Amino acid sequence: MSRPDFWLDQEKARAKSKRRDELVQEVKQWKELKADTETLASMAHSVVDDEVLGKECENLEKRFEELEFFILFSGKRDKSDxxxxxxxxxxxxxxxxxxxxxxxxxxxxxxxxxxxxxxxxxxxxxxxxxxxxxxxxxxxxxxxxxxxxxxxxxxxxxxxxxxxxxxxxxxxxxxxxxxLEEVAITIDPKDLRVDTFLSSGHGGQSVQTTYSAVRIVHLPTGITVTCQNERSQQQNRETAMKILRGKLHALAEQVQEKELSKVRGEYKEAAWGNQxxxxxxxxxxxxxxxxxxxxxxxxxxxxxxxxxxxxxxxxxxxxxxxxxxxxxxx
CATH class of the missing domain: 3.30.70.1660 (Alpha-Beta Plaits)
Structure with a gap:
């Protein structure tokens, strides 16, 4: 964050700054829990009221379980929007x-x-x-x-x-x-067909008067994404590309998982019957x-x-x- 060019891309800079604040807060909570646990342990021999000790132990256990839960968010993309x-x-x-x-x-x-x-x-x-x-x-x-x-x-x-x-x-x-960030997955512009049409969403006064809605088709896969609720065609296109990157990433993971599952003999066709x-x-x-x-x-x-x-x-x-x-x- 101290680099001179950090704030050149303000959106990415804000996201990184926000993530840093979240990590600082998580570390602070763990340190506070550790300190409170050590304090209670040192008091255990001098405090004669078992009920007080029991309540404090329950409180520490609850705080630990709440913090431990977030450790389960260990997936590569779990922190993403x-x-x-x-x-x-x-x-x-x-x-x-x-x-x-x-x-x-x-x-x-x-x-x-x-x-x-x-x-x-x-x-x-x-x-x-x-x-x-x-x-x-x-x-x-x-x-x-x-x-x-x-x-x-x-x-x-x-x-x-x-x-x-x-x-x-x-x-x-x-x-x-x-x-996903744009760098996470590369899309060749030649593989896209972009159509515009009249919006029917909640985009303000320009809705249904300009061709602000966007439909993007990824030709190699046939994946189609539509966005019409933003206020401008450019915003709709940017949001549609976000969704398309996510769908292509999911497709790549599905292909990989399918191959692994075939090796394990566990692959099942995705269908309405598989709730x-x-x-x-x-x-x-x-x-x-x-x-x-x-x-x-x-x-x-x-x-x-x-x-x-x-x-x-x-x-x-x-x-x-x-x-x-x-x-x-x-």
Whole structure:
């Protein structure tokens, strides 16, 4: 930060400065915990009130568990901001309403974690709900907090749109991609087709009067990204390129994982049948993660953004898998 050219790129400089402040704060918290633990240990022989000692020990243990949790954010991209996209599955209004329920759940979760979520593209449903929506989520460990949500989410409930009050099953897909620096992945401009069209988003007075919306197609892979909620064509293009870099990075990781899984004999085709989490609201209440097996009957709490137990169980499950994989290849 003391280099003369540090502030030439102010956006990158602010990001690095923010990350430095976060690391300084983390180190400070660990040092304070260490000092308080040593103080309590030295007092143990002189304090005769076991109840006081017990409460202090519980307090230190709680602080340790809170700090230890952040060690689980050890993935290469966990500290990055991220792109969260939600797509309704087949089923029309039912699935679109479920997609909007997931959107609300994630927005509440972001609020709980102090993350900022900004809509960059949105396609509303005809009767209710959303067909698809894309958000940029920024803040401390944004990708680490949300990466466990990547996959298919299944809902079972009595449909509010069915006059006969029949039970329905709906699906929605959540995509979570890290926001990458431009240097992290190279894209040849010759591989892109860029189209512009009239925006229908919330971009201010210029919406639907100028061709500010942008659609970018990556020709080698066929990946298409659309952005229309920014105020200018240039801003929409920059945001679309962020999303495209994330999708290409995810695709490269999928190809690598597929090859490794073939060697292990565990590869499964990604499909709507391979859900990561099931939300049952009828005939009983249960949310269950099909990877970690963690479950809770507090469906209202989960749909109101209480996802922390699911995230923690996923991160510990993932860490266990990585540890087992490392032993396998030793």
């Amino acid at each position: 991220c792109i969260l996209a939600i797509h309704a599955g087949a089923g029309g209004t039912e699935a679109q309403d479920w997609a909007e329920m997931l959107l609300r759940m994630y927005l509440r979760f972001c609020e709980r974690q102090g993350l900022t979520a900004r809509i960059v593209d949105e396609s509303r449903g005809g009767e209710a709900g959303i067909k698809s929506i894309t958000l940029e989520v920024s803040g401390r460990y944004a990708y680490g907090w949300l990466k466990s949500e990547h996959g298919v989410h299944r809902l079972v409930r009595i449909s509010p749109f069915d006059a006969e009050k029949m039970r329905h099953t709906s699906f929605a897909l959540a995509e979570v991609l890290p926001v 990561i989490r099931s939300y049952v609201l009828h005939p009983y209440h249960m949310v269950k993660d099909l990877r970690t097996k963690y479950e809770t009957s507090d469906t209202d709490g989960v749909l109101d953004g209480k996802l922390e137990p699911f995230v923690e169980n996923y991160l510990r499950w993932q860490a266990g898998k990585l540890k087992a994989s490392a032993k396998e290849y030793d």
